[in-house]
Amino acid sequence: MGGVVRSLLQTATSVFLIFLCFVPAVTVLRGTVALSPAAPFFFPPALEFVHGRPRPPLSERSKHGTRFPCRPISHPRSSARTIRAPPMAAGLAAPHGGFSGWPSGGWCDVAHRAGAGRRRCAAWSRRGCVVARQQALPTSHLSHRHGRAGAARVFVLSDLHTDYEENMAWVRRMSSEEYKGDVLLVPGDVAETYKNFVTTMSMLRRRFRSVFFVPGNHDLWCRREGGIYLDSLGKLKALLDVCRDLGVETSPGIVDGLGIVPLYSWYHENFDKESDVIGFRIPSLDMVCKDFHACKWPQQLSSKDISLALYFDLMNEKNHDSIEEIKRQKCQIITFSHYVPRQELCPEKRMLFYPNLPKIIGSDLLEARLRSIHGIQGKASACHVFGHTHFCWDTVLDGIRYVQAPLSYPRERKRRMNGGEDWLPFCLYNRGLTDTLSPCWWSDYYRSNKREPDNTDLAPWVARFYKRVS
Ligand SMILES: [Fe+2]
Numbered sequence: 001m002g003g004v005v006r007s008l009l010q011t012a013t014s015v016f017l018i019f020l021c022f023v024p025a026v027t028v029l030r031g032t033v034a035l036s037p038a039a040p041f042f043f044p045p046a047l048e049f050v051h052g053r054p055r056p057p058l059s060e061r062s063k064h065g066t067r068f069p070c071r072p073i074s075h076p077r078s079s080a081r082t083i084r085a086p087p088m089a090a091g092l093a094a095p096h097g098g099f100s101g102w103p104s105g106g107w108c109d110v111a112h113r114a115g116a117g118r119r120r121c122a123a124w125s126r127r128g129c130v131v132a133r134q135q136a137l138p139t140s141h142l143s144h145r146h147g148r149a150g151a152a153r154v155f156v157l158s159d160l161h162t163d164y165e166e167n168m169a170w171v172r173r174m175s176s177e178e179y180k181g182d183v184l185l186v187p188g189d190v191a192e193t194y195k196n197f198v199t200t201m202s203m204l205r206r207r208f209r210s211v212f213f214v215p216g217n218h219d220l221w222c223r224r225e226g227g228i229y230l231d232s233l234g235k236l237k238a239l240l241d242v243c244r245d246l247g248v249e250t251s252p253g254i255v256d257g258l259g260i261v262p263l264y265s266w267y268h269e270n271f272d273k274e275s276d277v278i279g280f281r282i283p284s285l286d287m288v289c290k291d292f293h294a295c296k297w298p299q300q301l302s303s304k305d306i307s308l309a310l311y312f313d314l315m316n317e318k319n320h321d322s323i324e325e326i327k328r329q330k331c332q333i334i335t336f337s338h339y340v341p342r343q344e345l346c347p348e349k350r351m352l353f354y355p356n357l358p359k360i361i362g363s364d365l366l367e368a369r370l371r372s373i374h375g376i377q378g379k380a381s382a383c384h385v386f387g388h389t390h391f392c393w394d395t396v397l398d399g400i401r402y403v404q405a406p407l408s409y410p411r412e413r414k415r416r417m418n419g420g421e422d423w424l425p426f427c428l429y430n431r432g433l434t435d436t437l438s439p440c441w442w443s444d445y446y447r448s449n450k451r452e453p454d455n456t457d458l459a460p461w462v463a464r465f466y467k468r469v470s
Pocket residue numbers: 096097159161189216218388389390
């Protein structure tokens with residue numbers, strides 16, 4: 001009898017233990033918000049579940065009271081169900097590649113894994129994400145200087161990188177009719193090889209009434225040109241010559257009362273004014289930046305000091321008279337460059353997989369140059385277009401609207417909400433500047449969140465990456 005009772009007690013205990021194990025698992029599987037008290041036996045206490053999806057612990061989301069931006073929900077079709085696909089909703093994809101000596105061939109690949117992918121982002125987008133959507137421009141920044149009826153529209157398309165066959169095919173697929181009366185601004189990084197550059201610009205020239213171009217770093221690489229150029233300045237001359245032959249504008253001009261001013265520039269290291277991230281093994285610029293090896297410069301010019309930035313800035317002097325004429329006519333003016341004129345147009349270092357990125361993206365001389373055209377205070381009609389970092393951007397800073405709309409690398413494009421397939425080229429001007437700021441992840445983020453240049457605590461996705469590689 002005693003044996004039977006003991007056996008029954010053992011069975012009851014086993015059933016109870018199984019119940020304790022089973023309930024939390026079922027609860028989680030069904031997507032219940034709170035875990036049962038038994039959950040800590042099976043899951044780390046910090047791991048929360050919302051609607052069946054794991055969320056990162058709160059401490060990761062908000063170390064200094066700052067919320068980090070969520071990644072865009074990557075797939076264009078799935079995102080279209082929950083968020084209306086905006087015309088310009090990329091931007092979390094990292095800056096251009098063109099760098100070596102880093103896992104997967106560049107920090108851009110690494111940055112693409114920011115936030116470890118779409119699963120977390122999808123969860124964040126429910127509660128943690130503070131990214132706003134379409135924002136109206138402040139009335140004070142609306143341009144009322146409308147062009148005449150039927151005037152040219154202005155489109156923007158930077159960083160075409162048509163050495164990638166997918167990108168060349170994208171250009172080939174562009175309508176041959178739709179843009180016949182329009183202007184296209186191409187702020188650099190068309191292609192690495194002269195041959196691809198000419199092919200691309202010829203196609204664009206056939207599609208648009210006018211094409212304006214300034215060179216980017218990739219355009220001046222010499223490594224695949226078979227030694228036919230003495231250096232990158234030799235290649236620059238060849239590109240400007242072929243532009244002239246093709247009818248591509250590389251100097252300021254006026255189209256339907258609209259002044260367009262290409263600005264030549266190069267980056268310099270002390271453009272970066274924000275605190276460095278320390279305590280992690282961040283690769284040197286020399287190791288990471290391919291420009292240092294793929295460009296060739298005469299002895300007196302170098303990427304490692306301000307000499308190249310000065311050289312390219314002085315190239316704008318030859319256009320002084322035509323710029324003054326455009327200013328005299330009081331045209332609506334759009335300036336454009338390849339490089340970044342202000343550090344606020346790049347995410348903070350703690351958000352970047354390569355935190356030293358701001359050292360190789362911009363020029364103070366460029367900002368001074370464009371302010372000399374638009375005015376120190378800016379004005380309603382002032383607009384500057386740039387490229388290089390591959391972060392979509394649309395914002396107003398100190399009276400000037402700054403826009404980036406890159407085609408980027410195929411792998412970057414695929415991670416964007418609408419892939420760039422149907423919103424590019426981006427229409428910036430149609431009888432006046434477009435009167436809403438386009439949704440872009442980072443510029444939206446910085447409209448809602450203050451920049452913290454002295455905060456060097458890495459964003460969770462960057463910290464995880466450095467822990468992994470160190
Ligand atoms: Fe680029």
